Amino acid sequence: MSTSESIAAIRTELGTLTTESSNSRYPDLGALNTGELVAAMNSEDALVPSAIETALPTIAGIIDEIARRMHDGGRLIYVGAGTPGRMGILDASECPPTFGTDPSLVVGVIAGGTKAVNQAVENAEDSEAAGAADMAALNLNGNDSVIGIAASGRTPYVIAAINAARARGAFTVGFSCNNNSPLGAAAHTSLEIEVGPEFLTGSTRLKSGTCQKLVLNMISTIVMVRLGKTYKNFMVDLRATNDKLRARSERTLMRATGCDAGTAANTLLETDGHVKAAILAIMAGIPANAAAALLEQNHGFLPAAISAGTP
Structure with a gap:
């Protein structure tokens, strides 16, 4: 197929996609004043959560599959091109400071x-x-999970990555903003959330990008809850490495245990800033080094460690 024939075929394919269709509610953006434009964009963005709501059962199933594999030593890999790729990198980069994970765990x-x-x-x-080469470089195995993200659901790089990941035994998800996508068909699980035409025709960094951000937030956060990286509704696997984090860690320790500020500061010092170990030391009344060992024995799950360490 010649280049012109290939482009013509893609042009025809794009004409079938919701993400590429024109938004009839706002046919001429230049005719609106700034206040009207702001209100219009906000109205469009407000449609995204309700679209995601229809996919919640699928998202929950994906989370359980990923958490089970990560509990057995697997990783979570996001792969995308353009905005979806940047969304994946953003979410992955936030996991170490939020949950104390190794940077190689979410990529x-x-x-x-x-x-x-x-x-x-x-x-x-x-x-x-x-x-395919980028997936090969990761040495994937059956405990890993790979989420391919493409608003169109047709991006060749992402589909090839999902095919390669699946061939290596990884659990795969095809996340797009169009129904019946080739990406969804390539993966074990299809996650397709249509958010409708974009405010600016074809600019999928808008509603589609917002959808991706919200869903990836949901997946990574709840996976970490399932892996014991939280306690109640607190971030407890972070380490205090600057003044803001030290203050936040002290407040978390005080709220989680009822201790005073002095006890919180001293205990965090003894646990090298590890909030989870500090909570366990106070709740179980044990030394900091014993708390760290008890956490390891209970695979990092704080409630189990508290039960095991409390007389």
């Missing part, structure tokens, strides 16, 4: 490599070979 992969985070890399999303 974001973007077509075109790190250069593509800050600028567009020509033809990167069209390279099936690169998608």
Whole structure:
């Protein structure tokens, strides 16, 4: 197929996608004043949560599959091109400071490599070979989970990555904003959430990007809850490495245990800033080093460790 024939075929395919359709509610953005434009964009964004709501059972099933595999030593990999790739990298980068995870546990992969985070890399999303190679470089196994993200659901790089990940035994998810997508068909689980035409035609960094951000927040956060990275509704696996985090850690320790500020500060010092170990030391009345060992014996699950360490 010639280049012109390939482009014509893609043009025809794009014409079938909701994400590429024109928003009839706002046919001429330039005719609206700034206040009207702000209100219109806000109204469009407000449609996203209700669209996600229809997919909640599917999202819950995905979370359980990922958590089960990560409990057995697996990783969570996001892969995408352009905005979806950046969303994956953003979510992955937030896991270490929020949940104390190793940076290798949740990974974001973007077509075109790190250069593509800050600028567009020509033809990167069209390279099936690169998608397969990027997955091969990760040495995937059956405990890993790979979420391919593409608003259109047709990005060659992402589909190839999902095919490669599936061939290596990883659990795969095809996350798009169009129904009946090739990406969804390639993966074990299809997650397709239609948010409707964009405010600016074809600009899928808008509602589609918002949808991706909300869903990835949901997946990573609840997976970490399932892995025992939280206690009640507190972040407890972070380590206090700056003044703001030290203050937040002290407040968390005080609220979780009822201790005073002095006890919180001293206990955090003894646990090298590890909030979870500090909570256990106070709740079970044990030394900091014993708390760390007891947490390890209970696979990091704080309620189980508290029960085991309390006379």
